[in-house]
Every structure is written in C-alpha cells, then in structure tokens.
Amino acid sequence: MFRVSILPTAVLVAGLSTPCFAQVKLEFKHAEKGAANYKTTTSLHQVLTINGMDVETKSEEVTTSSEKGGSRDSAGKLPVVRKIETLQVQVDLPGGINLSFDSANPDGNKSDNPTLAALQKAFKAIVGTSYTIVVDKTGKVAAVEGSDKILENANDVDDATKEQIKSRFSAEKLKKAVEQEYAVLPDILVRKGEPWERTETMDIGGGQTLTFTRRYEYEGATKEDGKTLDKIGAKALAVKYSMEPNPQAPAKVTKSDLTIDSSEGTILFDREAGRIVHRQGKTRIKGDMTLDIQGNELPTKLDLTIESKSDLQPASK
Numbered sequence: 001m002f003r004v005s006i007l008p009t010a011v012l013v014a015g016l017s018t019p020c021f022a023q024v025k026l027e028f029k030h031a032e033k034g035a036a037n038y039k040t041t042t043s044l045h046q047v048l049t050i051n052g053m054d055v056e057t058k059s060e061e062v063t064t065s066s067e068k069g070g071s072r073d074s075a076g077k078l079p080v081v082r083k084i085e086t087l088q089v090q091v092d093l094p095g096g097i098n099l100s101f102d103s104a105n106p107d108g109n110k111s112d113n114p115t116l117a118a119l120q121k122a123f124k125a126i127v128g129t130s131y132t133i134v135v136d137k138t139g140k141v142a143a144v145e146g147s148d149k150i151l152e153n154a155n156d157v158d159d160a161t162k163e164q165i166k167s168r169f170s171a172e173k174l175k176k177a178v179e180q181e182y183a184v185l186p187d188i189l190v191r192k193g194e195p196w197e198r199t200e201t202m203d204i205g206g207g208q209t210l211t212f213t214r215r216y217e218y219e220g221a222t223k224e225d226g227k228t229l230d231k232i233g234a235k236a237l238a239v240k241y242s243m244e245p246n247p248q249a250p251a252k253v254t255k256s257d258l259t260i261d262s263s264e265g266t267i268l269f270d271r272e273a274g275r276i277v278h279r280q281g282k283t284r285i286k287g288d289m290t291l292d293i294q295g296n297e298l299p300t301k302l303d304l305t306i307e308s309k310s311d312l313q314p315a316s317k
Helices: 009-015 114-126 147-153 159-168 171-182
Strands: 035-050 053-069 078-093 097-102 130-135 141-145 195-205 208-224 227-243 251-270 275-293 296-312
Touching: 035 275, 078 114, 097 114, 114 147, 114 159, 130 147, 130 171, 141 171, 147 159, 147 171, 171 195, 208 251, 208 275, 227 275, 251 296
Parallel strands: none
Antiparallel strands: 035 053, 035 296, 053 078, 078 097, 078 130, 130 141, 195 208, 208 227, 227 251, 251 275, 275 296
C-alpha cells in the first residue's frame, strides 16, 4: 500500500475540516457472547478446452453457518464457535452426470456413482460440525481448536474421503483461512479512494489452489436499510494456480499461465458492530494450462468464472 504524503499546505489544512478527507478505522470487533449467522453461496462455471473439445463443469454450494462468542479468559482470549448449520450442493459434470445434496434431506438423491456417493456421505458428515476460533486480546487468531472432532461424524465414509475431510478441516488450514478472512480490512486509517492490496488463497479441492493478488479500495459510507455502512470495492489483479504433488491423481497440471479477464466485488462493513454484513464478488479467469494425463501432455485452455455472495442473516426473534 502507498499513501500520498506530500501535499500543498493549503490543501492539507483545508482537508482537516472537510468530511470527504476524514479518515476511518475499519476493524473487526469480537464481542463476548456475540452471535451471528451467515448465508454463503459460491458458484463455479468452468470450461476446459482440450484438443479443441470443450469440457464444461458447473457447481453451486449454499451454506449457512453460525458464530457464537464465549467469555474471555484471564489472558483476554475469546473462544468463538463456528458451526456448519446447513449445506446444499449441486454439481453438473460432463456426460450428463449430476450430484445433488441437501442437508434437509441428506439421504435423498443418492448417486449410483461410487465417487459421487462418497462425496454425498462426506457432505452429510460435515453438516452440524463445529470448531472453535480462539481470538486474542488484540483481535488476532491465536488458534483453531476442535477441528479434529469433525471426523467423529464420518463413520460411514471410506478412508480416502476421510483423509480429504481431515485435510480440508485441519486446524492449520482453518487458522490460515480465518486469518485471511480477518486480514481483508486495511491495517491503518483510510480515506475515501485509498487502496490496499492482499494476497489471498482459495482452496478449490483435490490439493489445488488459486492464489489471488486482490486490490481493495475504501469507497466511503453508504445507507442500507436505514443503517450507515462502510463500502469497500474489491478487484482481483492477478492469479496463480498450484497443485500439490499427488501420484494418485489421474490428471496433473504441469504448466499454467492464467490471467484475470474481469473482476468486481463489494464489501459492506458495519463499523459499529465490527463485522461484515454483505460481501459479493465475481471473477473470470482465462489462460493456458498443460495437462498430464497418464504421461501424455495436452495443451488446455481454461475459462473459469467464480461467483460468491455472503450475507449476515437477520437475528432470530
């Protein structure tokens, strides 16, 4: 981040009494006994062009989750329990293969495909599970605890799927994810129009990640449903793909050169409550990749659109 620090004296003095130059502090607040519920929708539309043939995949995941704060200990640490309340998943694969899951009816729409059936069991296992985020007195994530208990509901899941769940919900990965979530806000006071950048990683499964360079900009205060909120614009500037070594993977990406085709996003932040109330974004990624399938390298083009939306839900009466 950079800040313009050399200004004509007259402009600097005038700015001291002009509202549009006012600095604001955006920071998360972690209240004892606080509670919040969020609904998050994430969708992906991917087209891989291999040897001139398009392979299309679509997916949508809708999750509701809850957060409940406890009491601070003598060192000022606050436990916050995050729980997966509901989950709906729809995946459309090439060849007319579809996967559906709804935690309201977890045993419905059972797939005859062993791989998809294993995924349905995994989804069923993680619904209702929780872990605890321990926040220190400065607001930093001190630890994530209890994530190992997620496997307690996975008795009906094969060993390979258990390992995937264990990896995805490891304390280390969850801690990094929450730290990234909390790091979205600027480190210092900002004025309208001032930007900051973050490096953020998105886990897309199968040991694959997308690492984004994202630019945020404070756009000032706005009124939403009679409440004053702070608006932040978001835009991905660059992206890199990586894949963990996995000898069992049927296909491996040996090379990738991806760029951001388009990107836009918005965050609405409640400064008084110290929490995000709305966040949405849409990013389209294009580029070239080289797939290794059983030793055969195939030039591939990727066209991937990621959309996400997360909203704070009204408090229950």
